[in-house]
Amino acid sequence: MERTHPHFPLVCEDSTPSVSGGHALPLASGAVLLGALLAQAMAYAGPREVTVRTDTEHTLRLDGTVVGDFVAMAAPVAGARAGFRVVLDPEPADLALTFVFADELTVECAARPRDPAALDRIAAHYLAFLRAAISMPDREVAAVDHRTAAEKQVAARLNDTTRDLTHPPCLHELFEAAADRDPDALALVQGDTRLRFGELEARANGLAARLTGTRIGILATLSVEFVVCALAVLKAGAAYVPLDPKLPDQRLRTLFRLGHLTSLLADPEYAEIATSLTDSWVPVPSGVTSRDRPTRRGTGSDLAYLIFTSGSTGEPKGALLDHAGRANMITDLNQRFGLGPGDRMLVVSSPSFDMSVYDLFGTLAAGATAVLPDRGREQDVDHWARLLVDERVTLWHSVPSALSLVLNLLPSRVDSVRLVLAGGDWIPVDQPSRVHRAFPGAEFYSLGGATEVSVDSVIHRVAPGERFARAIPYGRPLTNQTARVLDRYGREAALDLPGELVLGGVGVGQGYDRRPRLTAERFPADPFRPGARMYRTGDAARLRADGTIELLGRLDQQIKLEGVRIEPGEIQTAIEADDRVREAVVAPRRDASGRAVALVAFVVPDGDPGTLLAELPVRLRSTLHRSSIPGEFRLIERIPLNANGKVDRTWLAAMADQVPEPEVSEVDTVDAVDEFAEAVAEVWTQVLGLAGPPAAHDRFAALGGGSLAATQVVSRLRRRFGTELSVREVLTRPTVAGVAEILRSRAPS
Template sequence: HSNLERVVSEYNDTSKVIQPDTLYRLFERQALETPENVAIEFKDRGITYQELRVMSNRIARYLEMNGVQTNDFVGVIVNREIETIANILAILKTGAAYIPINPDFPKERQTYILQDGECKISLTPELAKSIISTYEESKSDSKASPDQIAYAIYTSGSTGKPKGVVITHQAVTNTIIDINSKFKVNARDRFIGLSSMSFDLSIYDIFGAFSVGATLVMIEDQRDVKTIYHIVKEKGITVWNSVPMIMEMLVNYMDEEEKKPSIEAIDYDELPDLRLVLLSGDWIPVTLPERIQDHFVDSKVISLGGATEASIWSIYYPINQVKKEWASIPYGYPLANQTYYVLDYNSELCPVGVKGELYIGGKGVAEGYLNAKEKTEASFIEHPSYGRLYKTGDVGVFTQEGYIEFQGRKDHQIKIRGYRVELGEIESVILEHRKVKNVTVINRKDKRNQDVLCAYVVGNQSLDINELKTFIGSQVPIYMVPTYIVQIE
């Protein structure tokens, strides 16, 4: 047993001096140092750090005039626009925290999040454009401090309502600074912004880039693989961060493209500027890393894992080569100042090779769920030996090789397109329909081995499946609407 303790404590010996910081200061410092660097490119626009700083200062002035103070929450409707990022920066500057709201979500869900988060005010890109053209810049220094809340991100909740994960500045900057130093991210890098800004991967895109003076190239639609391909190629993208499925889409497209007899002789060797590929949020197909390296010869592919509840990522594994016998890519080793444990039902260490539940500790652990004491107490525990831990609901095993292997979920939560989906949430929405008596939702694999949702419904004779689909779509995001709805006796 003491040997096990030793092995696990060595595995979790990740301490590294990272000065507590705020997301806003990471940006501001860089804006003063490299004002002329391009901060964001989107469609045909490019704006410098200095211009972005002025924009966000004007919005900050608007927030000050409207009584927004430190520790308030402010909603941001996160359309893919440069102004959305200016909105986020402005909120953080005032010492308030932002709650991102996906504009594609049904109105009811948007309203629920704004109310549940007690948002003082909410910002949209349209509002930002009018503020930027009429307001002076805020002259005050940033009011944010590292121990204050930076953001609350809403994720699917098992009881039918999403819950907001509350993260402080020091927790999230710890992750960002560590990743940048591990992979030597610098001012010459060019990030591609694929993830929705209501998803925490986007926080690394934005502030990973802004903390070093790099450029963020925003993508309008992450499903538009042709445009993604051209942007990677023509804009010299060097850093990619997404769920595995989007990268898989890109290499599939490239495989097809390169088979075609080309009218213009495209030299595919010109493509590889991409040097760093960060994949997380779902299983990485074991064949994918090699396929990526076939196209992007010099790229490093890194598997990352963790939870929104522990500041983007907590564990990583550089995929140098995939061994024949691997059933999955190793989950890996904890990031700086973070810890990972495999515990049994008594919250004690599982022996090497024995399955248990994964817990995350260290600097990234969330404050809890917003205005939800019971949910917080159920998921965040005070461990007698390991301090405050987040109980992930993931299952894994500590291997003989000295790293953790991920083995799926122990509950009814799954990932669809990288988004967290609680089957219970979908079921409770369907049960609200007056013609539905009973329902069960399960996930199955389609031909491409992707998860799809199937709902089996017991209802009145007059229940119309299309009408039910529309009803579900008015309550939950599109990725939570079951692909198949089957009426059963």
């Protein structure tokens, strides 16, 4: 069984303890040896603070920036003879590495390394620090490049991505080139609407001629109207800002304010919502066309769109993206995948989610067809499954959770799909094999990136039959993009050692709108490419010996749920806005693989809570995206703190993972097993892909259910019983028995 230490991530096989690698070093003075050992501990700890303990119970805390005089630092514990151990605070149950020295230094590990060269690298790293400690004891750890020549070569090859990709500089010009090649080709399909490239071009031209301003909001769902608007805005030389009309009113008003929009285009269907935002909104015209393209031609550095991501301060932050990086990414992927006329992409991502950029502009740039779900059925997975068959879809691109749902609900295998792309979140290790069974002719690719960079920056192909014990590799950077793992000093980390993933190259965006301090922090100068910037993702990662990057988790508190990036701070601020709340903190509940499946809010009331817990979810629906609303709220007396006076995230994570005992009224009894309970259990089994029906007290989120899965549950149960049921009720009455009781109380007698 493979395992990895959380801080010294040497991936190991087997569990045989103390398998010595036999890497002996001649003994120097104990002080110098210990100094080199401390330096190695700091390098191996990635970006985290280091605490070093010895068996003499002497503790030496290092601030994580500079080791001064090695000898002076080691002096207090130099008398200890043997058995120095290096661990991190809090101390883990198992050590991955132990350094023991008596007459010689021996490198041991907790199990056998997966990579046979790992122990050789560890010994070489130690020697590099040891030589530095002896020759230049005042030298900073950051100045010692302890990597071997082979490691440096792996990193250099990984980022040798510069290529000349010939393409128009702007997103709309990619579309225009395809329209010129074949104006009669089918561009968009939605229900009975079939729009050809020439027709789409004419509608976008006609609308573009009427537009003025630099930032134009688009209030529309995923639809033909949205695509026309987005192309028209870009043709007019402006940037589009997607606004989802299904968002809560307060959330929409916040986004409208933060977007600093010069005008608003709106689907007439949402006229009332548009009027609540501004009196000067413009309805999307249906019959205005023109053969003449706007005379203003853009440049690759022009702003193309602004998309909002969750913000830790309580408000969303707007990411600014230009044309050049997105056009490069689209051209690269289309060439890799051989995308062209005859291909059909089923678009399931919301326009407010950056995955839609490739779905729409990438598909149209290739002269292929974008298939859109029918209006009102944008999140109906049963409808998606039918479209895959009826429209002979060849391409799928989504977050893994959406892909899992469609795999659960497919009635049979689909032979038309040739390419499946998953990204934006952790991919279950069994998902590629499920894809290859459902779509026998498909290739499976893992894609990764960030909203602030290109939609996709990193790629990995999973071959049929390939298996992964821990996680699917993040992969290698795309053309003209870079991906590096940096240690706490901003230097490239050695192989298998943790660090922060930073993305660079042409895809790096312009930063955050009107957030200069945050932009400077997250978009620093790229030391590997003079004059360029890079983006610090906040993801913990490591570079493997095979030259692929593997994600390890987050360095901050950010959570990914169903592909949506969530800042707990934004949720906490919204909860604490209630006068009855003194403090709040949010933690994710995770499944066995470590994937976040639900949010749990811990609330400290200010006085008698009364009906607080029942009312909080309702109030949050008016301010937060539904993915950010916790599925469970718990009252606690105080926020737990660790020894450093900080919020004890370890305790919170453990508490969030504990599923509370159900209320007595929700416990199954023989009398309560009726058609309602059986139907709920059956639908949960189908939607969530469970091996067997859940028990009456099983909770939806604990089984892997989220808001998108709840939508499918609601749709199926409504059709079955002809009664009302809401997504919120499935998430707040989260057991089989609880949902069955709602149906039982509302069903016609």
